[in-house]
Amino acid sequence: MSADAGVNNMKAMQIESGVFERFVDSQPILNMLDLLVRTGRDHFREDGVWEVCLCALVLGIEPHCKVQRILEALPYHHNEMDDVDVLNTMAHLGYHCRKASAGLDDVDERLLPGLFVPAEGEPCIILGRDSRGHLQFYDPLSKLVSNVPPSFDQDGQVWFFQKYDENRQVTSKFMRNGSGVSWFRALMGRFKGTFAQILTAGFILNMIALATPLFIMLVYDRVIAAGSIETLPMLACGALIAIGFEWKLRHIRSAGLSWLAGRMDNIVGNKIFAHLVGLSPDLIEHASVAAQIARIKTFESVRDFFSGSVFLSVLEAPFVFLSVLAVAFIAGSLVFVPLFMVLGYIALFVFIRHKVKTAIRLAAKASSARQQFTIETFEKLEGIRGHGLGKKWQEKFRHLSGREMMTHFDLGWLGMVAETCAHALTVIAAVATVGFGTHLIWAGTMSTGALVATMILVWRILTPFYSLCTMIPRLEQLRNSIVQVNDLMEIDTEAEEAKSFSRLPTLKGAVSFHNVSFRYDEDADNVFHDLSFDAQAGDIVALTGSNGTGKATILKLVKSLHRATNGMVRIDGFDVRQLDAPYLRRQIAYVPKHPHFFRGSVIENVRMSNPLASADDVEKALLLADAWDDVHKMQAGLDTVIGSHGAVKLTSSLATRLSLARAYLHPASILLIDELPNTLLSDTAGQNLKDYLVRVKGKRTVLLCTYRQDFMALADTIVWLRGLSSPETGPRDTMLKTIQAGGLAA
Numbered sequence: 117m118s119a120d121a122g123v124n125n126m127k128a129m130q131i132e133s134g135v136f137e138r139f140v141d142s143q144p145i146l147n148m149l150d151l152l153v154r155t156g157r158d159h160f161r162e163d164g165v166w167e168v169c170l171c172a173l174v175l176g177i178e179p180h181c182k183v184q185r186i187l188e189a190l191p192y193h194h195n196e197m198d199d200v201d202v203l204n205t206m207a208h209l210g211y212h213c214r215k216a217s218a219g220l221d222d223v224d225e226r227l228l229p230g231l232f233v234p235a236e237g238e239p240c241i242i243l244g245r246d247s248r249g250h251l252q253f254y255d256p257l258s259k260l261v262s263n264v265p266p267s268f269d270q271d272g273q274v275w276f277f278q279k280y281d282e283n284r285q286v287t288s289k290f291m292r293n294g295s296g297v298s299w300f301r302a303l304m305g306r307f308k309g310t311f312a313q314i315l316t317a318g319f320i321l322n323m324i325a326l327a328t329p330l331f332i333m334l335v336y337d338r339v340i341a342a343g344s345i346e347t348l349p350m351l352a353c354g355a356l357i358a359i360g361f362e363w364k365l366r367h368i369r370s371a372g373l374s375w376l377a378g379r380m381d382n383i384v385g386n387k388i389f390a391h392l393v394g395l396s397p398d399l400i401e402h403a404s405v406a407a408q409i410a411r412i413k414t415f416e417s418v419r420d421f422f423s424g425s426v427f428l429s430v431l432e433a434p435f436v437f438l439s440v441l442a443v444a445f446i447a448g449s450l451v452f453v454p455l456f457m458v459l460g461y462i463a464l465f466v467f468i469r470h471k472v473k474t475a476i477r478l479a480a481k482a483s484s485a486r487q488q489f490t491i492e493t494f495e496k497l498e499g500i501r502g503h504g505l506g507k508k509w510q511e512k513f514r515h516l517s518g519r520e521m522m523t524h525f526d527l528g529w530l531g532m533v534a535e536t537c538a539h540a541l542t543v544i545a546a547v548a549t550v551g552f553g554t555h556l557i558w559a560g561t562m563s564t565g566a567l568v569a570t571m572i573l574v575w576r577i578l579t580p581f582y583s584l585c586t587m588i589p590r591l592e593q594l595r596n597s598i599v600q601v602n603d604l605m606e607i608d609t610e611a612e613e614a615k616s617f618s619r620l621p622t623l624k625g626a627v628s629f630h631n632v633s634f635r636y637d638e639d640a641d642n643v644f645h646d647l648s649f650d651a652q653a654g655d656i657v658a659l660t661g662s663n664g665t666g667k668a669t670i671l672k673l674v675k676s677l678h679r680a681t682n683g684m685v686r687i688d689g690f691d692v693r694q695l696d697a698p699y700l701r702r703q704i705a706y707v708p709k710h711p712h713f714f715r716g717s718v719i720e721n722v723r724m725s726n727p728l729a730s731a732d733d734v735e736k737a738l739l740l741a742d743a744w745d746d747v748h749k750m751q752a753g754l755d756t757v758i759g760s761h762g763a764v765k766l767t768s769s770l771a772t773r774l775s776l777a778r779a780y781l782h783p784a785s786i787l788l789i790d791e792l793p794n795t796l797l798s799d800t801a802g803q804n805l806k807d808y809l810v811r812v813k814g815k816r817t818v819l820l821c822t823y824r825q826d827f828m829a830l831a832d833t834i835v836w837l838r839g840l841s842s843p844e845t846g847p848r849d850t851m852l853k854t855i856q857a858g859g860l861a862a
Contacts, residue, residue, distance in 0.1 A: 206277055465581075550567070654817060656818045722738070776801065
């Protein structure tokens, strides 16, 4: 009987004997798969093995996990999942994976549920042990539970998942506060095994490298001087063996350095980007685009350091003592020549580094000023041309470029001075070694071969220090980059701050301002001051006033994108400063004045506010926003790719209407609408918005920026922002009369 036939008979016998049972928890898995398909993840079907395993695993570990979290954790691509995608998704959900190759009988049930990946066949979920102590396996294809793996293969790996505890990581603030080390230093500690391997290879390399000068010395003293040619093959054979070992060790060290540089570049680059994205909007918006780009690129010099010759010189420096001992053994007192030169290199390094620190700061400021000016130019190019400022702008750019060039010239000049002086010290060391060595040869205390070997060893002693002196600017830039990385990592992200804040499961929608003032900078004037109003859940608040009086700022204060300078903003009676800001923002619908869309289809962009919305819900929202016809006319309809890099560019009107549709789709109790174009409000989209506000009155709290009387007439409360004067707030009828009287008086 063949093996396949035996397996089939075994399956048939188990089914007939009732070993397989219907998995009672399959329905939640199927429900989750259905929800994910509705969000556009079409590959989450019942026959998707890895997809079913992921859903079963998540529900087994975290039964109340929301689909929203899973969507945020899933990979961006919509292809069928594999093992790497599952691991990445679980990591994004906050779970650490451990793989074990032990036998299934040795599995600790306290670590279950887990994922079993057999050597051959499909993966399955290990649920736990039954009353008889037998493992139970969930088959993702048949949706059945059995005491035997679906593949009937007992060999493979078991993946266990544990909740990720950030405080246990050496780079966490908790651990760093205890150890007293910086973030970058803590990160380096993760690679201590790699560093140990590299340093061990370096030590052995320096030991083997002593073979070359000793070989040359023996050739001079034992072959040439003594005329004993028969010893040359043996010496050459030994030298070749040493060269072979040296080549192999250098290959190992190079591979370790390359892996170290690439791994650190990946970790730090991703960490910097994630940290910047997670910072408070106040910190991000106050920094220029050039400064943000510089922060992301700041680690490039660190990566280049670990993969360049400077790091090799740093690694070689500790092993210089081996060559020093060899010189002392071969040449005796001649060892003081390289030692004095090393002291000269150290003095040169300290002196030039002090000068370079100042030059680098000046060069960085000059480069930053030119970059910011360049970005500002392209942002305001139309205005520059319109006002005829082209020549003035060119003159200012030449001035900034010239100043930057001079600072970099000074920095380069210091580097050349350091290199020239280091080269001079090297030449002096060579002359002194030859001069004193010749005297020792004449005195009969050293052989000619020993002098040649000493010269080679002196070069080996001085080369690392020479390289360090010539790379002083790069080393100082490296130090500055590490300081910037450490300073950035010391700033708490919103997620870190939110750990001590509260979360409101559901918002009722009450919004109140109490003596709120706001200014963007400490030296700037208040945008508004002493603003107070109360909006009950379901109220409509109209924010009106001239441009620049702070209407959009009020919306951002409610959405916790800004913090009030003075006073208090409350939602449902809670100060927004005590609430988890990212979680709060997801509970508030927002229509900005200038909407943003990301690379993806129309339906993906609209669904960002409500990933679980069905296609019918999306269509209704687009119809209400008067955007359905325009979207339907696109080549791919709802699947048309838009965004900054999309194939289709949106008009400003369509972008605003899509933003409205996104807000209609958002199941939030608070809706914020910034000032919309008058042409849109006078069209179908505006009339639909009016009708919508009437329908949701009492159900959704709406804060609307407008100067139109017809929209203010829908409000319960009107807030009139008056620039330098204190804002006025009150009931609709009273405020309409006040505004009209103020307008007439003006």
